[in-house]
Amino acid sequence: MARKLFEVRDSPIHGKGVFAIRPIPRGTTIVEYTGERISWDEADRREEEKDDGDTHTMLFTVSKKVVIDATRRGSDARYVNHSCWGNCRTFIDKDRVYIESRRNIQPEEELFYDYKLSMDGAKITKKLRKAYACRCGSSKCRGTLLFEPKQRAKKPTASAVAERPKAARAAKK
Numbered sequence: 138m139a140r141k142l143f144e145v146r147d148s149p150i151h152g153k154g155v156f157a158i159r160p161i162p163r164g165t166t167i168v169e170y171t172g173e174r175i176s177w178d179e180a181d182r183r184e185e186e187k188d189d190g191d192t193h194t195m196l197f198t199v200s201k202k203v204v205i206d207a208t209r210r211g212s213d214a215r216y217v218n219h220s221c222w223g224n225c226r227t228f229i230d231k232d233r234v235y236i237e238s239r240r241n242i243q244p245e246e247e248l249f250y251d252y253k254l255s256m257d258g259a260k261i262t263k264k265l266r267k268a269y270a271c272r273c274g275s276s277k278c279r280g281t282l283l284f285e286p287k288q289r290a291k292k293p294t295a296s297a298v299a300e301r302p303k304a305a306r307a308a309k310k
């Protein structure tokens with residue numbers, strides 16, 4: 138991770154995005170998803186402070202105990218947009234979250250990973266699907282950032298990797 142591989146720019150998909158500025162081989166750890174490490178209780182409290190219509194979230198679940206809030210001390214990783222078929226994925230190593238390339242990425246390509254937002258067992262209604270609509274345009278697009286219902290959290294949560302304890306609210310500004 139010595140040389141910078143990417144740049145934050147305005148994204149045609151959503152707000153700001155992260156773009157490769159040099160070729161990134163498959164399997165490269167690109168950036169760590171950092172931020173303030175907080176408890177679920179604190180994460181829920183912060184979510185409640187937000188406006189109802191605010192579907193942006195920058196929370197990423199690390200474990201049953203720890204959530205990363207990237208709005209505070211967050212790295213550029215927080216600007217990586219969602220795609221249902223992203224060129225990147227997240228993984229967790231020793232309770233830290235990283236974004237790595239799933240395939241070879243060319244300069245100028247925007248980086249994406251699948252947020253897999255879930256609603257803690259709540260039914261994914263049409264209204265919710267719309268609130269979290271996806272415009273990634275990939276052939277595998279689900280039409281929404283939401284994924285199948287998972288345990289935990291009443292708020293949208295994305296799971297970093299399937300085998301980890303649920304949820305990780307990824308998110309976006």
Ligand SMILES: [Zn+2]
Nearest residue numbers: 221271273278
């Ligand atoms: Zn999509």
